[in-house]
Amino acid sequence: QVQLVESGGGLVQAGGSLRLSCAASENIMDMRILSWYRRAPGSQREWLASISRDGKSTYLDSVKGRFTISRDNAMNTFNLQMNGLKPEDTAVYYCYAKSFGGIWENWGQGTQVTVSS
Secondary structure, eight states, X not given: OOOEEEEOOEEEETTOOEXXXXXXXXXXXXXXXXXXXXXXXXXXXXXXXXXXXXXXXXXXXXXBTTEEEEEETTTXXXXXXXXXXXXXXXXXXXXXXXXXXXXXXXXXXXXXXXXXX
């Protein structure tokens, strides 16, 4: 089973930046979609951004222009660059991958991001 491991979370002041990374145990070029989600306390998990195999990206409106998803096919990693962080961005962030044909999907373990005001 494909394993996804996030890194890069932490505590940052409002207006600051963090870069999250997700390392996959297998070739990400074999994965149909790579995404980032988050779950804030007391809320449901929320989709943030996705990037396709050909590099096309889509974003939740509230993070568009602040967050950037990218992929490094050689390293089998995908990233979420987060700029202009706000206290309401505080959440556990998860990476997600889905195979072609929907044969499998998997989640990372989550990484905590805390933005102080």
